[in-house]
Amino acid sequence: MAFYQRKFIYKNLKRKITTIILCVAIFPLIFLGETIYYRFAKTYEEKIEDQIKYRTRSLSDAVEVFLRERTAILATIVDTRSFDDLKQQENLARMFKVISRRTDGLIDLGVIDSAGQHLAYSGPYNLKGLKYFQQAWFNEVMTKGKYISNVYMGYRQLPHFVIAVRGYSNGRGWILRATVDSDIFNQLVRTAQTGMSGDAYIINKNGIYQTAPRFSGKILGKSNIPLTLFGQGTTVAEKIKANGKAKHVAGTWLKNNEWLLVITQDVGDEKGGLLTTRNTEIIIIVFGCLAIIMTTFFAMRMIFNHLEEVDKGISELNDQLIQSDKMAALGKMATGIAHEINNPLAIIGEKAGWMRDLLDEEKFQESENFKEYEQSVDKIEEHVERARKITHNMLGFARRMEHRLDDVDINNVLNQTLELLQSHAQTSNIKISKDFQSELPIIASDQSQLQQVFLNLINNAIDAVEKDGLIEVKTRKKDSQIVVAIKDNGPGIDEEHLKKVFDPFFTTKETGKGTGLGLSVSYNIIKKLGGIIKAESKLSEGAVFSIKLPIKIPDKK
Ligand SMILES: Nc1ncnc2c1ncn2[C@@H]1O[C@H](COP(=O)(O)OP(=O)(O)OP(=O)(O)O)[C@@H](O)[C@H]1O
Ligand SMILES: [Mg+2]
Known part of the structure; x- marks a missing residue:
């Protein structure tokens, strides 16, 4: 429901x-x-x-x-x-x-x-x-x-x-x-x-x-x-x-x-006394009724707000479960497809290489269509490479990713990620502001996988903002979790798309530019690390992607 x-x-x-x-x-x-x-x-x-x-x-x-x-x-x-x-x-x-x-x-x-x-x-x-x-x-x-x-x-x-x-x-x-x-x-x-x-x-x-x-x-x-x-x-x-x-x-x-x-x-x-009694009684009843009405409304509001809150939690959990199910099913399919496509791709790649070798021969170089042949072979090789990347990603997505546990300082990982992206952002005049909570606990998690997630999210934000915008990266410790929020002032995501962003191959980017796997891979990673990833957005108001990671204290070595 x-x-x-x-x-x-x-x-x-x-x-x-x-x-x-x-x-x-x-x-x-x-x-x-x-x-x-x-x-x-x-x-x-x-x-x-x-x-x-x-x-x-x-x-x-x-x-x-x-x-x-x-x-x-x-x-x-x-x-x-x-x-x-x-x-x-x-x-x-x-x-x-x-x-x-x-x-x-x-x-x-x-x-x-x-x-x-x-x-x-x-x-x-x-x-x-x-x-x-x-x-x-x-x-x-x-x-x-x-x-x-x-x-x-x-x-x-x-x-x-x-x-x-x-x-x-x-x-x-x-x-x-x-x-x-x-x-x-x-x-x-x-x-x-x-x-x-x-x-x-x-x-x-x-x-x-x-x-x-x-x-x-x-x-x-x-x-x-x-x-x-x-x-x-x-x-x-x-x-x-x-x-x-x-x-x-x-x-x-x-x-x-x-x-x-x-x-x-x-x-x-x-009957003066009786009238006074009547008025007093009416006042008492009116105040009594008001007190009952107010208490009832107040109590009901409290109970139902709490119920809705709990329900929202359950509903979110449910969504995550559905998403996981979808992932598992698609994962299996993707592995099959990737394997099936990999073989023909290898053959096409090999044949393209052979054609390039042939083009080196003199008689072909003298041909009046030599330039077109060469360009065609280039295109074949480029697209084979792109298809291979996709199948590689698909296999990566489907594979049960084994993760290793390092001592991770989330602020540190974010800093490293931002360093990688800083120049790319600057060329588009996108400002990235940091609001990190100092002294976040060191947690036991997978540093490189987390970096991949942050990269995906910040890259998405940069893509969404396009130019002249602001991206805010925030970290907080809340109860027994670390919350990372990446907020941008881009165009936002409409309600229909918001439901699908974590689906594999969902992309709004033009063909060749996005695979639609970034968020689904990130989703899988965060889930395996025991956390939750959530997207919130309204059209034309930007988007916020937040990750909650459990604070798992690393074992003493
Ligand atoms: N910060 C954002 N603002 C607006 N839309 C976003 C944002 N992040 C993701 N999206 C939407 O979600 C879609 C899916 O994102 P995802 O990262 O999974 O794939 P992609 O970015 O399209 O492709 P890839 O990550 O492979 O380059 C995007 O195409 C875009 O429409
Ligand atoms: Mg992406």
């Missing part, structure tokens, strides 16, 4: 694994977040409802206690003092003074006889002498014994209400009544008006405000809250306001179901 095909497979695999990991990690995170939030929101909402219920219940208790306390004060007076005693104006005034010192909210105190006549009065108004016999509340106190009125304006044009308690004197009923300042009462209820939107107020069973609401409406105005909403105990309902926002409305009946205490609060106001 070609490397690029595997690259495609890896890309696919990488995409699949990344998607699976992301799905497996991110979906549960979001699901978990949502579930936790859902549970939390439910509990939170229950808590909100409980809280408003609790607040309503405590306030209703406080209001009931307020009323009960003041009623109890009046009842105690009625039970402990006689009618005759209290109907005396100064006695009543003294009593009012004592009460006012002990409790707040009472404005006045009055004694009414069984005929409804206001006999004594202590307070800011002149109510003495007024008759209450006709009034509904008078009869109610007389029959029930205790009475608390609704809030009304009265003479003072200030909202207030009345508490009255009945006593008995000589078998006849009489009444002690007091007025409650509704301001004090208002203050008590107002303590439950919390937050930006919280309201608390009391309405009577006709929907009339007994205390001032915080929003929309005033004391003694009519409330539009539907009273049927509220049953026994404390009821909580959710209502949508005119502006579309939801609010909680909680209510408890008090004063024997005559008054309704109402507490309202915007749901949004109460």
